[in-house]
Amino acid sequence: MSAMKNDAITGRDVDFAQWYTDVCRKAELMDYGSVKGFIDYLPYGYAIWEEIQSYLNRRFKAIGTENVYLPTLIPSSLFNKEKEHVEGFAPETLVCTIGGGKELDDPLIVRPTSEVLFSDMYRRIVGSYRDLPKIYNQWCSVVRWEKTTRPFLRGAEFLWQEGHCLFETGEEARKNVQDVLDIYYELGRDVLAIPFLKGRKTEREKFAGAEATYTVEALMHDGKALQCGTSHYFGTGFSEAYGISFQGRANRLEAPHYTTWGVSTRLIGAIIMVHGDDNGLVLPPYVAPIQVAIIPIRQKTPGVLEAARKLKDDLLAAGIRAKLDEDDSKTPGWKFSEYEMKGVPVRIEVGPRDLEKGECTLARRVDGEKKTMPIGEVTSQIKGVLSEIHEKMLSLALESRLSRTREARSIEELDEALSQGGFCKMAFCGKEECELRIKEITNGGTARCIAEVVPAEGTLCPVCGEPATIVCYFAKAY
Amino acid sequence: MSAMKNDAITGRDVDFAQWYTDVCRKAELMDYGSVKGFIDYLPYGYAIWEEIQSYLNRRFKAIGTENVYLPTLIPSSLFNKEKEHVEGFAPETLVCTIGGGKELDDPLIVRPTSEVLFSDMYRRIVGSYRDLPKIYNQWCSVVRWEKTTRPFLRGAEFLWQEGHCLFETGEEARKNVQDVLDIYYELGRDVLAIPFLKGRKTEREKFAGAEATYTVEALMHDGKALQCGTSHYFGTGFSEAYGISFQGRANRLEAPHYTTWGVSTRLIGAIIMVHGDDNGLVLPPYVAPIQVAIIPIRQKTPGVLEAARKLKDDLLAAGIRAKLDEDDSKTPGWKFSEYEMKGVPVRIEVGPRDLEKGECTLARRVDGEKKTMPIGEVTSQIKGVLSEIHEKMLSLALESRLSRTREARSIEELDEALSQGGFCKMAFCGKEECELRIKEITNGGTARCIAEVVPAEGTLCPVCGEPATIVCYFAKAY
Numbered sequence: 001m002s003a004m005k006n007d008a009i010t011g012r013d014v015d016f017a018q019w020y021t022d023v024c025r026k027a028e029l030m031d032y033g034s035v036k037g038f039i040d041y042l043p044y045g046y047a048i049w050e051e052i053q054s055y056l057n058r059r060f061k062a063i064g065t066e067n068v069y070l071p072t073l074i075p076s077s078l079f080n081k082e083k084e085h086v087e088g089f090a091p092e093t094l095v096c097t098i099g100g101g102k103e104l105d106d107p108l109i110v111r112p113t114s115e116v117l118f119s120d121m122y123r124r125i126v127g128s129y130r131d132l133p134k135i136y137n138q139w140c141s142v143v144r145w146e147k148t149t150r151p152f153l154r155g156a157e158f159l160w161q162e163g164h165c166l167f168e169t170g171e172e173a174r175k176n177v178q179d180v181l182d183i184y185y186e187l188g189r190d191v192l193a194i195p196f197l198k199g200r201k202t203e204r205e206k207f208a209g210a211e212a213t214y215t216v217e218a219l220m221h222d223g224k225a226l227q228c229g230t231s232h233y234f235g236t237g238f239s240e241a242y243g244i245s246f247q248g249r250a251n252r253l254e255a256p257h258y259t260t261w262g263v264s265t266r267l268i269g270a271i272i273m274v275h276g277d278d279n280g281l282v283l284p285p286y287v288a289p290i291q292v293a294i295i296p297i298r299q300k301t302p303g304v305l306e307a308a309r310k311l312k313d314d315l316l317a318a319g320i321r322a323k324l325d326e327d328d329s330k331t332p333g334w335k336f337s338e339y340e341m342k343g344v345p346v347r348i349e350v351g352p353r354d355l356e357k358g359e360c361t362l363a364r365r366v367d368g369e370k371k372t373m374p375i376g377e378v379t380s381q382i383k384g385v386l387s388e389i390h391e392k393m394l395s396l397a398l399e400s401r402l403s404r405t406r407e408a409r410s411i412e413e414l415d416e417a418l419s420q421g422g423f424c425k426m427a428f429c430g431k432e433e434c435e436l437r438i439k440e441i442t443n444g445g446t447a448r449c450i451a452e453v454v455p456a457e458g459t460l461c462p463v464c465g466e467p468a469t470i471v472c473y474f475a476k477a478y
Numbered sequence: 479m480s481a482m483k484n485d486a487i488t489g490r491d492v493d494f495a496q497w498y499t500d501v502c503r504k505a506e507l508m509d510y511g512s513v514k515g516f517i518d519y520l521p522y523g524y525a526i527w528e529e530i531q532s533y534l535n536r537r538f539k540a541i542g543t544e545n546v547y548l549p550t551l552i553p554s555s556l557f558n559k560e561k562e563h564v565e566g567f568a569p570e571t572l573v574c575t576i577g578g579g580k581e582l583d584d585p586l587i588v589r590p591t592s593e594v595l596f597s598d599m600y601r602r603i604v605g606s607y608r609d610l611p612k613i614y615n616q617w618c619s620v621v622r623w624e625k626t627t628r629p630f631l632r633g634a635e636f637l638w639q640e641g642h643c644l645f646e647t648g649e650e651a652r653k654n655v656q657d658v659l660d661i662y663y664e665l666g667r668d669v670l671a672i673p674f675l676k677g678r679k680t681e682r683e684k685f686a687g688a689e690a691t692y693t694v695e696a697l698m699h700d701g702k703a704l705q706c707g708t709s710h711y712f713g714t715g716f717s718e719a720y721g722i723s724f725q726g727r728a729n730r731l732e733a734p735h736y737t738t739w740g741v742s743t744r745l746i747g748a749i750i751m752v753h754g755d756d757n758g759l760v761l762p763p764y765v766a767p768i769q770v771a772i773i774p775i776r777q778k779t780p781g782v783l784e785a786a787r788k789l790k791d792d793l794l795a796a797g798i799r800a801k802l803d804e805d806d807s808k809t810p811g812w813k814f815s816e817y818e819m820k821g822v823p824v825r826i827e828v829g830p831r832d833l834e835k836g837e838c839t840l841a842r843r844v845d846g847e848k849k850t851m852p853i854g855e856v857t858s859q860i861k862g863v864l865s866e867i868h869e870k871m872l873s874l875a876l877e878s879r880l881s882r883t884r885e886a887r888s889i890e891e892l893d894e895a896l897s898q899g900g901f902c903k904m905a906f907c908g909k910e911e912c913e914l915r916i917k918e919i920t921n922g923g924t925a926r927c928i929a930e931v932v933p934a935e936g937t938l939c940p941v942c943g944e945p946a947t948i949v950c951y952f953a954k955a956y
Contacts, residue, residue: 033549034556034598035586042603043544043614050545066521067528071511071635072550072588072619073572078512091578094551096588098573100623108513110550110574110588120512125520130807136521140619141550145578157549329608 012278016222023272024151027281027342037149037156047289048268049159055191059183065135070117073108078116082241088208092144110143118164119242128247129168132256137163152269153478160264166256173257177233180261181214184229193284193393194218194274195401196228197473199449204432211235217448219401220273223421225448225475228270231261274397281343282365284393285386293339294324297332297351308350314379345389366392410462411441414474418445423475425451427468429461437463447472490756494700501750502629505759505820515627515634525767526746527637533669537661543613548595551586556594560719566686570622588621596642597720606725607646610734615641630747631956638742644734651735655711658739659692662707671762671871672696672752673879674706675951677927682910689713695926697879698751701899703926703953706748709739752875759821760843762871763864770800771817775810775829786828792857823867844870888940889919892952896923901953903929905946907939915941925950
């Protein structure tokens with residue numbers, strides 16, 4: 001890994017896929033693991049995930065969520081019970097057939113998702129309306145035997161959270177689905193600096209078996225959309241299929257309303273592809289493992305290291321993730337590129353010239369803006385600086401999305417718009433066959449989510465000519 | 479599960495194993511999962527683990543630890559490289575032989591532990607002394623195909639943290655091993671209210687391949703010891719076996735010094751068996767998912783629920799994990815038993831009579847001690863109350879351990895002492911064959927750890943008659 005360190009990163013507009021892989025590896029977010037298709041989540045990448053976890057745990061808890069942990073393995077007899085489920089996941093499963101040296105009677109599937117286990121548990125532990133709601137969430141890894149993999153975006157194993165909840169009424173369940181969707185949206189807005197589009201999925205794009213699927217979608221630098229989180233309402237169908245029931249208030253047996261929702265380490269991919277540039281990562285301050293990198297200049301000059309260390313200690317004491325790089329085998333210039341490549345939001349240079357005036361220099365990764373500041377004021381100012389950087393990143397990302405969101409009134413217009421990348425709004429009838437036709441014609445364009453506007457009166461579906469019922473954001477997607 | 483709720487728990491001294499299982503299930507710490515031998519970690523159990531994680535993450539970070547996540551699966555070709563390792567774990571492995579419907583060329587083993595993966599990663603990413611130290615830790619689950627399982631103590635899958643670290647020098651590595659051992663010890667003293675014995679393992683009891691293994695051991699109510707955490711120094715042997723090397727300061731290729739350390743959800747078992755009583759769980763305040771349960775009395779009386787809710791809000795705002803149980807289908811008496819069984823450290827009764835005087839009643843789970851307190855003072859007093867409870871629990875557990883720690887000068891004395899349960903200190907020569915003989919004679923007594931005292935001059939090993947070199951704490955253990 002150290003061998004790659006000083007090589008240039010492939011240009012973002014030269015080869016976006018290669019740029020992405022370069023950034024993942026050179027910023028030491030991950031490494032290719034010992035198993036083909038699997039990755040090692042290195043500290044710098046994993047720490048981003050921990051920040052996301054920490055935010056979501058706090059928000060989830062506020063809506064009554066409790067964390068649990070269910071087994072990594074699913075008996076194949078249980079897994080195979082629900083046809084639709086099997087068909088969706090079976091081609092990607094990894095199956096254990098040997099345990100303790102003996103062939104297993106009932107082979108075990110490494111969980112690709114845990115609906116089956118949650119349902120089986122709920123069937124056992126839920127008996128009465130007094131046991132509801134159950135708002136359970138699990139942080140874990142899931143395994144899907146994918147052929148083509150890309151770090152964080154598609155892998156044989158990824159980390160995620162999966163909420164699986166039961167409610168007495170559809171109203172409560174639908175509220176839960178919306179509450180979580182809002183949390184995901186706000187995770188983007190307030191933490192990742194990603195302005196998600198949020199909305200319902202079309203019939204064709206919704207999760208198999210769900211009554212409604214909601215999504216948050218982001219636009220990557222290359223013009224492709226990335227689905228970043230989903231929240232599903234299943235009605236009572238799933239509960240019925242798995243035999244979950246409860247004694248209701250009217251003393252009748254009822255099936256609870258089921259919701260599921262999740263985000264994964266794919267969000268790290270979104271952060272990279274929304275904010276990164278030709279010099280590497282650009283991390284939003286609130287998930288950056290290092291928020292401030294302090295680089296001493298002429299560090300052998302008396303007073304420099306002392307001032308830098310005091311600054312670091314003060315920042316750490318103020319709850320800022322600060323790092324002081326004292327390594328005297330590297331030049332300040334080398335360190336500048338290193339922390340730039342790692343996307344550290346703020347670099348502080350502490351050198352003799354500034355120090356004479358009691359000052360230091362702050363540089364913002366997002367736009368290179370530099371300013372000097374009395375060194376004694378940094379600690380009280382830094383939260384404001386990080387907040388400004390966050391706002392700037394959010395606004396750049398929003399501008400990028402809006403400037404690449406077009407509107408179309410015909411398939412030709414849509415095709416033309418999608419060929420340039422970005423989102424394109426278009427009204428259509430909403431039928432699955434028309435959407436499939438759109439995908440064929442545009443060479444992969446799909447409805448990412450339904451917009452919150454209704455089609456203008458008299459608008460017709462550009463495919464079948466029947467009245468349009470919904471307006472969708474279309475895009476080519478990862 | 480609700481069906482069991484009001485049954486009595488088996489007496490602790492009637493059938494300890496059954497008492498243990500009853501507590502695990504009735505307190506809703508876990509449920510038996512969909513796969514034989516696996517358990518579901520329910521919210522009340524998982525939340526204890528989250529508190530442990532939170533404490534350890536903070537402490538680990540302070541000694542430079544970084545969290546990572548490596549794959550769940552290990553290629554069998556890699557796993558089988560190191561003989562000693564294979565022999566230790568192979569009988570318990572679960573093996574995936576099918577991926578995406580096809581037979582795998584190189585079957586994948588569900589990780590029983592991750593030495594192999596860490597070593598393989600380090601071999602790739604470590605090149606120079608400048609890359610050291612690597613102090614990496616992983617929170618994950620591991621799978622061991624155990625035949626006989628008990629919730630939290632021995633299971634087919636458990637949650638743990640595993641630190642795997644590399645150092646340039648043996649001195650640094652040994653310091654890391656001790657630092658972590660101290661953290662484990664302090665986790666017991668300051669968080670779990672468990673006074674661990676800590677010390678080095680004998681040659682016979684140390685981890686295969688380790689130069690030295692250190693342990694924290696606790697005494698359960700039934701007189702058996704439980705190993706609660708271990709910290710190992712491997713020297714350079716493990717690195718050499720896995721081909722990890724670095725360019726040293728003298729420009730020569732060297733092998734780094736390897737350490738590993740871990741604790742698991744077994745700690746939840748320790749909490750239950752150290753502190754629990756005939757009425758159920760007794761949770762130490764700093765890991766209790768609910769620290770304070772507020773029970774309204776005559777809750778329909780005007781003012782009662784309002785006062786109870788205000789108290790709950792004030793406690794939550796002060797960072798106390800408080801729960802108000804407003805369920806009017808249950809009597810206060812029922813709730814008293816319920817929260818007692820769940821081991822909630824403090825119960826606060828809010829009723830009309832106390833309220834007239836502006837007071838409420840606090841009851842401590844650990845000893846049933848009750849006192850009234852002005853309701854307005856609870857929030858400022860509660861941290862002190864929890865701290866007193868913690869101290870009391872720690873001191874009870876310490877007293878219990880000390881009163882059951884005997885000394886022996888012959889195998890007969892040791893056998894007699896161990897038959898009563900508890901620890902017994904005895905000097906012996908330290909040789910593996912003598913220790914094995916001790917185990918046979920005492921019907922299972924093992925050296926839990928080496929005491930920090932040396933044998934009195936002239937003491938002989940009661941087995942072989944040669945000079946004694948160490949004093950050990952012996953016990954029968956889980």
